[in-house]
Amino acid sequence: MIKFVFFGTPEFATIILEKLIKSGLKPRAVFRDPKESVSILIEKLKSLKPDLAVIAAYGKILPKEILEIPRYGFINVHPSLLPKYRGASPIQYAILKGDKKTGVTIMKIDEKMDHGPILEKSEIQISKSETYETLSKKLAKLGAKLLIKIIPDYVLGKIKPVEQDHLKATYTKIIKKEDGKINWSKSTEEIERMTRAYYPWPSAWTQVNLKSRISNLKIIEAEVSENKNNYQLGEVFALQYPYKLENIGMLLAVKCGTGNLAIKKLQLEGGKILSAQEFLNGHKDFIGRSIVK
16 A cells, blocks of 8 residues: 655645545645644654655745655656646646646656646647636546556656656746736737636636726626627627527626627626626616726
């Protein structure tokens, strides 16, 4: 039986951990707090004497003195096809850039961020409706499946780590709330991808003037509209939903730098998620306004 410990914090890590346990790979300990001091972590790991450590979205670069404790080192589940999209936000970036595919990489950890040699990769297609939430879950399940497959062979020395091509490395940054603020001069395609990449947090959002008060408005679900018109940048207008089989009613639309964004679901700060028709029922004078930029 392989003695291993698991490091991971968000839902992405939880999905992987549950899959590992169901497969019979149960860790000796689980570490969820990246703020735990290095000295305490060293003490705990040395007392556990693990053969291996597995990391999934832990949020902390570990020093060499910790990485050297397990006999077979630390291996990481990274949700991109390394060396592409190293860093904290590979899933969001894959959607923002309009990539057709992404995947997971199992790599051996060294002291640099997502820099270590690769053990295995697996690809997945990105659908046109994919959000951060849906893609993250798919990649977590794929990562768990890959871990279950390779851990025994890796420990037995049947898998040899392969150095990354560091010249091809690209990087992502930590997503902040301000990243979700929409610049309406961007193309409709760019803004539509923002609504999916930043769902559920921080969401793609804008500011609107309602009842003489500036409020944040989240765009929860939207699509690119081919509607031809002469509206001004940032101007709000109404569209009849084109698919009669779906009882959606009217859509809100906003003129972008190129094209129009048709909004299907939205949420005022502090309110609940509404369809465009529900929002219009309560804010009939919203049509014709210019969204605050």
